[in-house]
Amino acid sequence: MPDSERFAPESDWHIEAVRTSEDSLDAFFRKRGRGVYIGRSITVYHAEERRFAPDLFVVNDVEGRRRSVWNVLAEGRGLDFALEVHWGGDKRKDAERNLLWFARLGIPEYFIFDARRTVLHGWHLAEPCDRTYTRIVPQGGRWPVRSLGLELGLWEGQPRWYDGVGMVPLTRELSLNDALERLQEAEAERDEATAWATAAEAELERLRAELGHTRGTH
8 A cells, every 4th residue: 555545644633733732731831840841743762662753742850952853761751641633544553553552661641632523532551550541531521631730621623731720821822811911910000000190189189178278267
């Protein structure tokens, strides 16, 4: 079978899903100063294993510098989270082979987003020593991701992260929120200054009236 048939090209939906997940994770961890590495289709080298390249993966507690590959032996850490986005091609690779393989490699959490059907599936190693995945049961439409301290859900047909308070914003949304906060602070300062000026004017009028009354009595 030709490669063009065996490996379906990435669709716009596939690319958007990966970029959205990466962007919000990057914005979240940068804001908190937490050291993580977020890889997107980066080749992973694992000792005595064939190389692979998840659509998205995260490694905790490491320097977030740029890399061309992730070498588990050299880095001293394996993956903590992996996400595959499926649109076309060989679905069994993501849903069957990787499910067994990633569990054996000890990757704590593995998710599949079926972009064509807008369906999310998640599995985790219930115990660190386990080498067989247990399906994650969503709570209120969100899948807990323990390794990242976040939840993963769907919003407008895309995977989106939640931090227990609300949806983790994208970089562009975070910039907009910051601008809105600055605007609200400026408006609050303006209102405070207006209230002070109004109070000062009222006090001035009171003093004028009192002075006028004093003069009228002499």
